[in-house]
Amino acid sequence: MNTLDFHDRDLVTNPTPRVPVALVLDTSTSMQGAPIAELERGVEVFREAVAADEVARAAVELAVVTFGPTRLARDFAPIDDHALPALAANGDTPMGNAVLLALDALERRKAEYRGAGVDYYQPWLVLMTDGQPTDSIDAAAARTTALVQARKVTVFPIGIGAGADLAVLARLSGGREPLRLSGLRFADFFQWLSRSVARVSQSVPGAKVALPPPGWAEV
Amino acid sequence: MDGSAPLHARTPTRGLFALGPPLGEGGEGSVHAVDGGTVAKIYRPERRTAAAFRKLELMLATPIRDPRLAWPVELLLDHGGTPIGYLMPRAAGQQLQRSVFIPTRLTERLRGWTRLQLVDLTLALLDAVEVLHRHGVLVGDVNGANVLVDSDPTQVVLVDLDSCQIGDFRCPVGTPPFLAPRLLGVPLANVVRTFEDESFALATLVFMILVPGKPPYSRLGGGDPAENVRSGRFPYPTVSRDARDVPPGPWGAIWSGFPRVLKTYFDDAFTRHHVVGPVEWRRALQTYRLRLLTGHTSLDVLPVPPRTAPVSEAQFDDGLTTLDGALREPERPCSAFSGGPLTPAPSRPCVDCGTGFELTPRQLDWYARKGLQAPRRCPVCRDLKRQEIPIRYFCKDCLTQFDISAGEARFFHQKGYSLPVRCPSCRRARRHAS
Numbered sequence: 001m002n003t004l005d006f007h008d009r010d011l012v013t014n015p016t017p018r019v020p021v022a023l024v025l026d027t028s029t030s031m032q033g034a035p036i037a038e039l040e041r042g043v044e045v046f047r048e049a050v051a052a053d054e055v056a057r058a059a060v061e062l063a064v065v066t067f068g069p070t071r072l073a074r075d076f077a078p079i080d081d082h083a084l085p086a087l088a089a090n091g092d093t094p095m096g097n098a099v100l101l102a103l104d105a106l107e108r109r110k111a112e113y114r115g116a117g118v119d120y121y122q123p124w125l126v127l128m129t130d131g132q133p134t135d136s137i138d139a140a141a142a143r144t145t146a147l148v149q150a151r152k153v154t155v156f157p158i159g160i161g162a163g164a165d166l167a168v169l170a171r172l173s174g175g176r177e178p179l180r181l182s183g184l185r186f187a188d189f190f191q192w193l194s195r196s197v198a199r200v201s202q203s204v205p206g207a208k209v210a211l212p213p214p215g216w217a218e219v
Numbered sequence: 220m221d222g223s224a225p226l227h228a229r230t231p232t233r234g235l236f237a238l239g240p241p242l243g244e245g246g247e248g249s250v251h252a253v254d255g256g257t258v259a260k261i262y263r264p265e266r267r268t269a270a271a272f273r274k275l276e277l278m279l280a281t282p283i284r285d286p287r288l289a290w291p292v293e294l295l296l297d298h299g300g301t302p303i304g305y306l307m308p309r310a311a312g313q314q315l316q317r318s319v320f321i322p323t324r325l326t327e328r329l330r331g332w333t334r335l336q337l338v339d340l341t342l343a344l345l346d347a348v349e350v351l352h353r354h355g356v357l358v359g360d361v362n363g364a365n366v367l368v369d370s371d372p373t374q375v376v377l378v379d380l381d382s383c384q385i386g387d388f389r390c391p392v393g394t395p396p397f398l399a400p401r402l403l404g405v406p407l408a409n410v411v412r413t414f415e416d417e418s419f420a421l422a423t424l425v426f427m428i429l430v431p432g433k434p435p436y437s438r439l440g441g442g443d444p445a446e447n448v449r450s451g452r453f454p455y456p457t458v459s460r461d462a463r464d465v466p467p468g469p470w471g472a473i474w475s476g477f478p479r480v481l482k483t484y485f486d487d488a489f490t491r492h493h494v495v496g497p498v499e500w501r502r503a504l505q506t507y508r509l510r511l512l513t514g515h516t517s518l519d520v521l522p523v524p525p526r527t528a529p530v531s532e533a534q535f536d537d538g539l540t541t542l543d544g545a546l547r548e549p550e551r552p553c554s555a556f557s558g559g560p561l562t563p564a565p566s567r568p569c570v571d572c573g574t575g576f577e578l579t580p581r582q583l584d585w586y587a588r589k590g591l592q593a594p595r596r597c598p599v600c601r602d603l604k605r606q607e608i609p610i611r612y613f614c615k616d617c618l619t620q621f622d623i624s625a626g627e628a629r630f631f632h633q634k635g636y637s638l639p640v641r642c643p644s645c646r647r648a649r650r651h652a653s
Contacts, residue, residue, distance in 0.1 A: 012468045013322055013521075015432035017444055054317045054324055117439045117454075117466020119447060202316065202364060 010078055011112065016058040017119035019201050020076055020109055021193075022102040026129040026160065027066040031089035035130060035160060035184060040087045042186025049194035050079050056194070059121075059201035063105050067091070067098035068134070076109040095133035099125070099140035099172060106153070121200050123153050126193065128181075130160035133168060141171040148174025158189065179217040188216035228259065230293045230306060253306060259295050260381070261304040272302045274388040275381065279305075281354055287347035289378040310376035315424075316363030320432035322521055329370060333518040334429070338508045340372035341425045345497050345504075346613055347377055348421060356383050357412050359390025361397045361420035363427070373613075373620070384412050395445040396434040397423045400492070403445050418494035425500065426485060429507075430473050431520060435489050439464035453489035457482055460490075469522045476516030478506045498640070501615070505638055509628070515598075569597035614642035 023046075025039060043064070050056045057079060064074040064084070068091025074084065106123050113120045125144070147153040157169035157178040169178035181189060229235045238259060239252030248262040262271065275291055283290045291305040318328045319340075325332070344366065348358060358365075360382045367376045384390040391408040399419040402410060426435045436447035438454040441464075455474045456462035465471045474482070481503040488494040510516050566575035576597040586593045594601055614621055621642035623631075631638050639646060 015434075015437070015468070015470075016321060017434075054321060058321045058323075114440050114442075117437055117441060117464065117468070119434060119437050119441060119444050121443050 008112075008116070011116035011118050014058055014078075015118075016055070017121055017201070018061050018113060019056075019059045019121045019197055020061045020063070020106060020123040021197055022063045022065065022076075022106055022123065022125045024065045024067070024098050024102045024125060024127045025087065026093060026095075026131070027087055027089045028068050028091050028093045028131060028134075029089060030131055030163065031160075033089075036087050036089040038184040038186045039128070039160075040084075042190040043084055043087075045187045046190035046194050047079055047084055049191055050197065053194075053198050055202045056198035060197055061109065063102065063109070065098050065102040065105070067094050070094050070097045070101055072101055072105055075105060092134040093129065093131055094135040095127075095129060095168070095172075096135045096137035096140040099127065099137070099144065103140075103143055103147070103153075122151060124156065124197065125153055126156045126158065127169065127172060128158045128160055129164055129169070131163045132165050137168060137172060144172050145174045148176075156193075160184075182216055182218045185216040192216060227298065228261075228303065229296050229298065229300070232293060235298065248304060252309070256309050257292070257306050258309045259304055259306050261295065267301075267303060270388075271381075274385065275302070275305050277386050277388065278381070278383070281356065281385065283350065283354055283356070285347060285350045286374070287343065287376055288350060288380060289376055290380055305381070307380075310367050310378055312367035312369035312374070312376060314364045315366045315368060315428070318368055319428055320363050322431065325431055325520060329368070331370075332372075332520055334511050334516075334520055335508065335518065336372045337428055337431070337520060338504055338511065340368060340375055341428050342501060342504055342613055343373045343375045344377075344424065344428075345421065345500055346618060347375065348417075349497050351377075351380075351383070352414075352417075356385045357390065357414070357417045358420070359384045359412055359417070360392045360394060361417070361424055362394040366424070395443075396427075396436060396448050398445070398448070400448050400451065403449055415492075415494060418496075419488060419492070422485065422488035422494050422500075425504075426489075429477075430470050433466070433468070433470045435485065438466055441466075451490070453486065455482070455485070457486045460486075472517075472522045476510070478503065478510055481507050498615070501640060502637055505640075509638065513598075567595075570595045614645050615640040616645040616648075617642060 023043065025043075027036065031039070047062070050060045050062075060079045061076045062074065062079050063072070063076040065071065066073045066085070066087065073087075102125055106125070110120065110123075144153065144155055148155060153174075155173045155176060157166075157173040157176070159166050159169055159178055159180040161181075164180060166178045166180065227235055227237055236253065238261075241249040241251055242258065243250045247266050248260060251259045251261065253259050272294070275294060278291050279294065286308070289307045289310050291307050293306040294302050295304040295306055297303050313324075313328060318324050319337070329336070351358060358377065358380070360379070365377060365379045367378055369375075382390050382392050389408055389410060390412055393402055393407050395403065397420040399416040402412075402416060423435055427433065434444055434447065435453060435455075436450065437444075438447065438452060441447045441450070452464065454462065454464045454466070455471070456465070458479065462471070465474075477485075484495050484499060484503050511518055566577055568575055578593055583593055613619070619642055623638060628638065641649065
C-alpha cells in the first residue's frame with residue numbers, strides 16, 4: 001500500500017465517489033456446462049454495461065470471489081482495469097468462507113479509500129449459488145447481519161435453479177428476501193444490476209436501490 | 220421505452236404535433252425533441268398529479284426567459300387535453316457529472332479548457348441562478364446532473380427546474396454533497412428551503428467546478444458524501460488553520476492557488492456555515508481570474524499531483540497529513556499578505572500599487588551584472604504592464620460581457636480598487652442616477 005502503482009494512481013486522480021461491488025459466485029461442480037458459461041457471459045455483460053456509462057465507469061469497482069474452491073479471483077479495481085477472470089466449475093460449495101473472503105476484501109478496499117481521501121457509497125455484495133453450502137455459514141451470517149444493520153453493506157442473494165437453498169441465502173442477506181433467478185437469465189440480471197449500481201453513482205432523485213426487479217426473477 | 224408516452228401531444232398554441240424519440244430518460248419521465256429549439260418533458264403517469272401541474276402553472280406565470288435556464292414555456296397535453304408534461308427550450312451540452320467532474324472526460328470533452336474557463340463557468344452559473352432568485356425562485360436541487368456545459372463556458376444551462384422551490388411549492392429532492400447539513404436525512408417534500416441552504420449548495424458546486432469533481436468535505440478518513448458533510452470537517456488550510464486530512468491528488472495544489480479571499484469564503488461556507496452573497500463570490504472569483512491571467516498561479520485544470528502514497532489509517536490525525544508539498548509554498552510577494560513567515564529579503568514598495576515586494580540579493584546581483592535597473596513594480600504590476608490581454612467580465616446589471624484592458628486593470632490595481640463589476644454604460648448610468 002506504500003507504492004504508487006496503477007490502482008493507487010486512480011485513487012489519487014479520480015475524485016468520483018466509488019461504488020464497490022463484490023460478486024461472490026458459485027463455481028461448484030453442479031454449475032458445470034451451461035450455467036457457468038451463462039454466468040461468465042453475464043459478468044461480461046455487467047462490465048460492458050457499466051463501462052458504457054461515464055459516471056458508473058468512474059465509480060464502480062469490481063471484485064470477484066469464486067467458490068469452490070474459495071478464491072479471490074479479482075480484487076477490487078476499477079471496472080476497466082483488467083480482464084475479467086475466466087470461470088471454471090469444479091469444486092464444492094464453501095459459501096461461508098467465500099462471503100468472509102469478500103467482506104475482508106471489502107474492508108481492505110475501504111481502508112484504501114480512506115487512506116486516499118476517496119469518497120465511497122455503501123458497497124454491494126451479490127451472492128449467487130445453485131445449491132447448499134458445504135461449510136458453516138454461521139460466522140458469515142453474523143457478520144453480514146451486523147454490517148447490513150449498520151448500513152455498511154447491501155447484500156443481494158440470488159438462487160440459481162431449483163437446488164438453491166433460499167433459506168440459507170436469507171440468513172446471509174441481513175433481511176433482504178432472496179430471489180431465484182428465472183432459468184439462466186444471468187444477462188438480464190446483470191443488466192439490471194448495472195443499471196441499479198449506476199443509479200447509486202449518479203445524481204438521480206428517487207429510490208436508489210432497486211424496486212422489485214423485472215423479468216429475470218421467478219415470482 | 221415508456222409505454223405511457225404518447226406519440227402525439229398538443230399545446231394551446233401548437234395544436235396537435237408529433238413527438239420525437241426520447242432524448243433522455245430519468246426517474247420522473249422522458250425528454251423528447253419537438254423541434255430544433257424546443258423539447259418536451261413527459262412525466263411518468265404516477266408523476267402526473269394535480270399539484271405537479273399547479274406548480275407548472277405557477278412557473279409558467281413567472282416570466283423567466285434566460286438562455287441559461289431551461290424554464291417551462293408551455294404546458295404539454297395529450298389528445299384529450301389532459302396535462303402530461305411541459306415544453307422547454309432545448310439545451311445543448313453535457314452534464315457536469317459526466318464532463319467537468321470526471322478528469323478524463325474533462326480533458327477529452329472540454330479540450331483546451333484552462334482554469335479560466337472553469338472560473339467563467341462558475342460566474343455564468345451564479346448569474347443564471349441570480350435570475351431565478353430575483354423572481355423569488357430557489358433552484359433547490361443543485362447537482363452535477365442538472366447543469367449542462369458546452370465548450371463555451373458562458374453557455375451553461377440549468378435543467379430540471381421543475382423541481383425548484385417556487386411560491387408554496389417545495390423542492391422534494393436533494394443530492395449530497397450539495398445538501399446543506401441540516402437537510403440531510405430529512406424528508407425534503409416537507410421542508411421550506413432557505414437562502415442559506417441554496418447558498419451552501421452553490422458554494423459546493425463552485426468548489427467542485429474549480430476543484431474538478433472533488434467534494435469539499437472529501438478528506439482522508441472520510442466515508443460517503445453525506446457522512447462527510449455531516450462531519451463538518453473541511454480539510455483545506457487557511458491563514459488561521461493548518462491543513463488537516465487534505466486528500467492526495469491535485470486538489471491541495473489547486474486550493475493553494477486560490478486568492479486568500481476565495482479561500483476565506485469557502486472556509487466560511489464549509490466550516491462556519493456562513494455563506495456570503497453573490498456580489499462577494501463574483502469579486503472573489505474575479506480576483507482569482509486575475510491571478511490566473513497574470514501567471515500568479517497555474518492555468519492547468521488538473522495540475523499533476525505530486526508523487527505521494529496514500530497514508531495508513533494510523534497516520535490521519537497526528538499531524539502527518541500534509542501530503543501535498545505545494546501546500547507549504549509561501550505565497551509570492553506582493554499579495555495583500557500579512558503575518559506568517561516571510562523570506563528575510565528587503566521589501567521595496569511598488570511604484571504603481573504601493574504594496575511591498577522582495578528582490579533577493581541574487582536577483583539584484585543579476586540585474587546589476589546586466590547593467591539593468593532593478594524592477595520598480597511588483598510582479599503583478601509588471602505582468603499587467605507587459606500583457607495586453609483584456610479581462611472579460613459579465614456586467615452585474617445587464618449581464619452583457621465587457622472587457623477590461625490591461626491598462627485599465629493596472630489603473631484599478633494601483634488605486635487599490637477592486638475591478639469593476641458593471642459594464643461602462645451601466646457604470647455611467649449609476650453615476651448619473653438619483
